[in-house]
Structures are given as C-alpha cells and as structure tokens.
Amino acid sequence: MPDIDLPADADAGADAASASGPGPARKPGARQKDTHQKTARHPVDERLPWHRLVPLSAQHVLAMIAAPVATAFLISTTLRLSAGRTAALLSATLVLCGAGALLQSFGVLRIGARLPFVMLPGGAAVAIFLDVAVRYGAATASGSVLLAAVLLLLVLPVYGRIVRFFPPLVMGATVLVIGVNMVRVTVPMITEGVGTALVTLAVTALGFLLLRGVGRQMSVLLGMAAGTLVAVLTGTPFRPAPGDAIVALPHPFPYGLPRFDLLAALPLMVFALASLAEATGQTVLNSEAVGRPPHPARDVPRTVRADAVASLGAGVLGTSIMVTSAENIGIVQLTGVRSRFVTAGAGVLLILAGLFAPLTRVLTALPPPVVGGAALIVYAVIAAMGVDMLRRADLSQGRASTVLALTLLAGLLPVLAPQVYEPLPVWARTLFGNGVPAATLTAVVLCALTAPRRPSSRRPPPSTAGRSTA
Template identity: 25%
Template sequence: MTDDDPPRTGTTDDAIEYGIDDRPPAGESVVLGIQHYLTMVGANIAVPLILAGAMGMTDNPEVTARFIGTFFVVSGIATLAQTTFGNRYPIVQGAPFSMLAPALAIVGVVTAGGVSGQPGWEAALLQLQGAIIVAAIVEVAMGYFGLVGKLRRFLSPVVIAPTIALIGLSLFSAPQITTADQSWPLLGLTLGLILLFSQYLDVKHKAFRLYPVILALVIAWIVAAVLSVTGVIGGGHPGYVDLGQVADAQLLLPIYPFQWGTPQVTTAFVVGMFAGVLASIVESIGDYYAVANISGSGAPSEKRINHGIGMEGLMNVFAGIMGTGGSTSYSENIGAIGLTGVASRYVVQVGAVVMLLVGFVGYFGQLIATIPGPIVGGLFIAMFGQIVAVGISTLKHVDLESSRNTFIVGFALFVGLAIPAYMGNFEQVQEFRAVMEGVAVLGPVLSERLIADTIYVIGSTGMAVGGLAALVLDNTIPGTREERGIAEWDRIAEDDAEFETFLERQTSASRSD
C-alpha cells in the first residue's frame, strides 16, 4: 500500500490476501485474473446474446460469435483504462444491464420499421452505436467537469447501504437461478463447491482460499460435460454442454473500430439511451463504495468518483465505436474479492489483458458459451449474496436505533425491488408509454418519449430506484450527522488529495527522481 492510496478502515484487512497495490507472482496473477473475469462471464455473454436475438443476428452464427468477442475486447480495454487512468479501483468493466432496456427499445423500433438496403440487425446496431456514443459524451462531461462527484456530499451510509444491497439483489430472479426447468443438482454442486473451498477448506491450503470460484466452475463444468458426452443428459437439459459448437468455431475473429459501418444518430434514441447512462452512473457509484468497503479502503473521494465516471463515459464512447452495447463497472468481481480476499489492481489488469487477447479467438467465446446456466446460477448466488452483505455491513456506521434510519433503509430496499418488478410487466418501453398516457391530468406529460423512457429505464434498475429514494429521504428527513453516520464516514473517507491520477503519479515520480 502506498501513501497515495486511501486509508484502510481496519474492518476487512484480516480477510484481504492481496491489497489494491499488491502484485502477486505473474503465474498466480494470471489465474486470479481469469477467476475475476469468470465471475462476470455469464452477464457479459448474456447482454450480447439478448441483443443479437432481438436484432435477428443469431441467424448468422459467425457474426454472433464476432459480436460476443467484441464485448470481451471492449471489456478488457475498458478495465485496463479504468484501473490505470480512471478511479484505479480493482473493478472489472463489462456490458451494462442498465443500458439494455433502452438498447432493446431502439432495436425494436428500427427492426419493426426496417431500413432499405440494410439487414435488420445491421441497421439496428448502427442506430444503437450512435445513441451510445452521443449519450456517453454527456457522461464524460458529467464526470470530468465534476458534476457527479458533487453528489458525494449528499451520500451517507444510510443511502449507500441499500444501494449496494440492491446491486446484490438485482439478480435474485435471474433465469439462471429461477428458471422452471432448473438443474438444481448442478447448481447445488457449483454453489456447494464454492462454499466448501472458500469457507471450510480455506485454512487448509492457499489454493482453496484464492481460487474457490475457478475451482468450483471447472469441476462443475467437467461433471456436466461428462454427463453430456455419455448421454446421461440430453440436448434439452439445462446442464447440457455442447462441445460440438466449440469445434465448429472460427479460429480468429476480425474485430476493429466501425466494423459494422458508420454509426447513425437519432435524437429520440439518444435521449432514451441517456436514461440508461444515468442508471449506470448510480449503479457505478454504488460499486465504488462497495469495492472500497470490501477491500478495506476509505470511502471514495469526490475526485476519484469524477475520474471513474469520466472514464466510464470515455469507454462507452469506445464501446459505441467498436459496436457493442456499452460498458460499465461490474459488481460480480466485487463479490469475488469478498470470497477470495484478492483485491489487487494488478491481478484485475492481468485478467483484462487475457480477456482482451482471447476476445479475438472464436474458440474462446464458444467454449465460454457452453457453461450451463445452472453453473452460472450457482456463481450468481455466491457472488451477489456477498455484495448484499457488504451493503448491510455499511450500516455499522449509523445509529440503527433511530426509527428515521430504519424507515429509510427499509423503504429504499422495498421500492428498489417492487418498482423494477412492476416495470417487468412491460416487455417494451412503448407499452409503458401507452400506460402513461392514461394517467389523469399528467398523462400528456408523462407519455412524452423523453420523460416516459427515462422513468422506464431508471424504474427498471433496482439500485437506481432504491438509491434515489434513500438519497431524497435521507437529505429531507431531519437527522444529525452522528445519527446518519456521516461523522464516522468522514473520519474514514479519503480526501481528494489522497487520490492521485495516473498523470499526477507520473509527475510525482519524475520529481522524486
């Protein structure tokens, strides 16, 4: 740990095997880095597959494989950029679910109308790219001009706790967990192995403590593959592993900027996408606090938050140029830090390089796609359960005997689950606009595309709903600084001077030489 890094709180140090600035041996770092990325593989494949299906791209397997590979290339570059030049936290960057709702709305409108002379998926993807690029430019400005960081003065543990907890609860109903034809034995095997390695055998050998996720995933996958090859489970089984699709994959994928064509910009689409960007910003701020808490660091400073969001905006512009669905901080590897105690920035960077390289290899994408849903579901339960606990632990700074605090936290958690559940009744944003038209008096206003789309996207994001509810209540209901936990929070939080950007570090190093 250097003098430039945020102070440790002492709350989780005993559980940290490698701190943020530690550099494990190269071979160990590669395995640990891959493990960090494996925790988010399911989500980083789910987003492109959902988009590909909506666009009709899945009719062309080679294009779909290249589309998925592009997401991993963008993820690797975005992670390197964020951990080096951005907030410098060990957070993996990947495809955002918060921007998926407006993306699907754009795809639905374009594919329904069609574009002369272009395949449906190509036209939709070009419109999607244009919307992401323009909306992300605004995100860059919000970050680097300091607009987002100014929110920090209004954030207390009462706000951050439910926001982080809702990040963890966001996938409790994921199809990999709750699907009707779930393979509970395979999910239970994966989850049981993670628990065995990380909680019971972690004191027996260092490997169990450091690699519980990758060990569990590999063992469970081998079991599923053997059962599939021997015919014990068939092609319709949720645990089936289709090794044939790996052999049919293309060796190298041509991935480059503007590979699908020149992005197209439509104002209405940009407005809808910006709503997704706002939801992504709220989620990312929660991620920053979560990773700081779980790694034993002080709460992020305004300067660090600004640089993090600014860099996410730049990487969203890059994602639009490359032709994906955007990029944001991922919660999955934060849960991995809690399970493994590996919070090393270097490890995450090594993993990012590996993902960047293998993104060009068609066999990799197809191999990862063979990981059955039940195995991914087991990972989700372990990873996101850890994040829920991190959110709850933040409440140690507040007065839990205060009815004010318990009301705000409880209310934020409830609406953060209830509102997205209600939004789930609408398959497309157009259906939601129609409902808004029927609202008495305010119908004409609420049904406007800008307003309706913003409400729909933010309302579909649990951590955004809960975080905003807690933010408003905590800053309007009377409460002392000690009661709200701000006094203790300020004591352990880092100052702006404690966070040095990459350029500031280089300048300091050259002066010392």
C-alpha cells in the first residue's frame, strides 16, 4: 500500500469550484472559454455510447465472475445446502456484487467513491464466515456479518487513527494465514473427485501462467469449464437445480433470523477493521489508474461506507462480507477506458444475471470437486499475496521478524495442532483457536508495542508520514 497522508475528513473538489464568488469583468470570448471548461469531463465521468458500454461492461463481469460463483459454492458445500438453496445463494451473491458496483460507481449520499470499482465477496472473510457457521451455526454467522458491517460504519469518524494499526507487516501476515486456512477449509471439497479437481487446478494454473490481460483474469472460469467437461465425460451427473421460474428474487434470512454473539463475531469484526487498510490502498490505486488525484480522507470513507452497506445486505441474504476489489483495475489500464459508467454497467449485468433463474440453476450443477479445485488455487494465490505484502515490511529489523514469527505461530497453530486449545475456556478457544483472528490480534498488538517512539517535539519527515512501522 502506498504512503498516504490522512488529513481530516472533508468533502472538497468539484463543489468548491461552483462556490466561487463573482469575479472581475470578463473579456470578450471569456464566456465561450468558460462554457468549454464546464462541459469538459474528466475521463472517469465520461458517458459512453451503448455499443461500447455493453461489451466493456461485460468484460469486467467476465473478469470477476469466478469469485462470487466460487464463494457461493464454497458456502453451499460447507453448509450442505440443497441445490435450490445453492441457486438462491448464488443469485443473492450476484445481486449484491452488482448493487455494490453501482454504489461505488455512482456514489449516493457519500456512499461510494465514484470510481470504476467492482465489489466481490471478501475471499479472506469467507473462511472466517464458514468457521463461525460451523462452530455456532449459520444464523450466528449472518449475525456476525451484520455486526462487522455496523462496526465499519461506527469507526469511520476515527478511520485515520485506526488504519495506522494495520501496516504491511500486519496485513501480509494476516492474508498469508487466511490463505492457508482457506486451503484447509477447501480440501474436503475435492475428496469425491481428486482427478477432476486436479484437471481444474492444472488448467487454472496454466491460464494464470501463460495468458495475459483479460484471458488471465478468466483463468478460473476456464479451469472450471475444463473440470466440468472431464467430470461429465467420466460419468459425473450434471443436474441443474429443479424449477421453471424465470426470475429469482433473493430470499432474506435463509438460515432463519440472525443471532448476535459478540464473542463469535469478533473474528469478522477484526477482519472488518483490518480491511480499512486494504480499502485505503485500493482507493488510492484506482484513483491513480483513472488519473484522478488521490484524496484518501474523502474517498476512502466513501469506499468503506459502500462496503458496509453491501455487507449489511450480505448479512440479510446469507453470505459473507462484501469488499471493494481492485480486480478490474487491470482492465482499466489495459483498455484505457476509465469511465465509472462502465463498472456501473457491469453492476447492472450482474444484477440481471442474479435475477435470471435458469442461469443460477445451471451453475448449481457444477460438481463440488470442480469448485474445490478452482478454489484451492485461488486461495493459494491469496497466500502468495500475503507474501508480497510482507516484502513491503522491513524484516531486517529483529523486532519485525520476531513479530512475524509470533504472528505465524499464532495463526498456524490452530491449523496444525487444534487440540492444543481444547483445555482452554470457550471464549479463549473462540478467539485463539481460529488462526485468522489470532494472527491479526497478535500482529496488531505486537506492532503497537514494538513501534519506535518518536519524540513529541519532532514531526516525522514527509517521506514517512502516514505509514506505521513495525
């Protein structure tokens, strides 16, 4: 994540220009010049004709569709949902992704950054959601999502003070542990068809290694298509969910009324706080990609508000936390089209896909080993992202390497030796027996305790302002 100064929150920019008072007498031709300046649009606000908008929007959808599909199937397989409920969950997930893209692209009441963003289910948060669901029930997991979303909204006024507790060392270690935990959760999905899963994994991996641009971003879909073909050829039945409806409306509270348990929700709430740092980096990166000067104090809270609102919807509709993603930034850079109306169009296409019942019913027929094989490589990539984040931390210092070692110990011990936590009280098992919150809390506390103290009379040099060190 780039170095970022975080001034006090203020809405500035275009509105300030219109507030200027009367000026000196205008010269002849000045009105024509002013009119031209007023009509000139920034590329991010460019409205494209339909014949360009639709294919460009579809391109964004194809690049990100694998994430919501894989998430819905991972939740369905872990919770052993029926085919009909799986189709309903997939429909809800696609609708939430589309609504989130519309919020971020258009921005309403300071909800949404007005940048070309798409929204996805938080890949890392899915592991925590499923862990809570398995331990306490799916209704408690939905309640935990709602509590985490409310927490995000409550902490935004002090966002600048919280984000400094999540430097690259904390984020990298946490994401690495999340990737390992997700691999552990996903492995049971491939036991019914290891060969099919290996074909899916191999084709996906080759796509990541050999393809470029949009083709590379579609590697997961290509792998799932190849795995499904192999499964059908080897006798695996391909049975779509029953039903003849054309429109599928998402069902609220599919697991019953949500249950609120602060202790059970703590892992997701910690993840929500940690996501503030990632939202900062994504927003600055997207602003730079479209050529708009980054304004994190204004735009990051708007980004996070949209995440929180979409996550409230996720808690109601039975899925995990929704997060703004930078998956589409590569397409923006590849095509040179920076308009936020393109991602808004992608949002509309996602909502239509989620409401089109025949499509979601067909997708539910994908064999679990296919979904598991694709998910394995996706979450291995998440672990690799954690390693990349750790490169930004200065591990040459003894304190930083010690913090990393203890964080990995806290995060991996529940995976490698869960029996260690059996003698502990229930609250301690909940907090430390789950690798993700244990690693995050360990990293945050140790980084805060070992951070170098600067003399109060001296201000940090500009090159280090806004970044916490480990």
